[in-house]
Amino acid sequence: xxxxxxxxxxxxxxxxxxxxNRKARHDYAVEDVFEAGxxxxxxxxxxxxxxxxxxxxxxxxxxxxxxFLRNVHIPEYEQGSWxxxxxxxxxxxxLHRAEIERLVGKTRESGLxxxxxxxxxxxxxVKVELALARGKRSYDKRQDLAKRDADREVARALGRxxxxxx
Numbered sequence: 001x002x003x004x005x006x007x008x009x010x011x012x013x014x015x016x017x018x019x020x021n022r023k024a025r026h027d028y029a030v031e032d033v034f035e036a037g038x039x040x041x042x043x044x045x046x047x048x049x050x051x052x053x054x055x056x057x058x059x060x061x062x063x064x065x066x067x068f069l070r071n072v073h074i075p076e077y078e079q080g081s082w083x084x085x086x087x088x089x090x091x092x093x094x095l096h097r098a099e100i101e102r103l104v105g106k107t108r109e110s111g112l113x114x115x116x117x118x119x120x121x122x123x124x125x126v127k128v129e130l131a132l133a134r135g136k137r138s139y140d141k142r143q144d145l146a147k148r149d150a151d152r153e154v155a156r157a158l159g160r161x162x163x164x165x166x
Contacts, residue, residue: 028133
């Protein structure tokens with residue numbers, strides 16, 4: 001077997017989800033979504049391969065034209081030694097310059113924030129799905145819940161009608 005074919009077959013193909021921030025879609029109105037690479041250390045990647053991460057309190061900031069991911073918890077790798085990482089360290093995100101400048105403009109002008117939605121492996125590389133979002137107020141959340149309940153009730157009624165129950 002040629003070396004190039006063998007190396008590509010060992011790589012993880014497709015998208016493997018590590019962690020998801022479900023609460024983000026409840027707390028924020030998502031306006032745009034970006035995919036960014038993450039600068040990580042070796043023990044962080046090994047910990048992520050075990051599926052261990054939490055995006056609950058995570059957010060991204062823009063400092064000196066670079067984007068950083070903060071408050072994302074990647075626990076220490078259990079088999080790691082002195083090379084282990086800090087679980088909540090600040091991690092740099094990798095985006096194209098044009099994307100960064102667009103995000104800078106949007107966050108400054110309209111009070112939007114950057115929230116991580118999910119963390120996943122894509123062809124062996126760790127990626128984060130970053131949302132440009134606006135915080136929801138409590139009444140917005142209640143309206144969304146009421147709308148979802150109403151839609152669910154309509155779907156149930158249609159289902160029962162199709163089955164001939166009603």
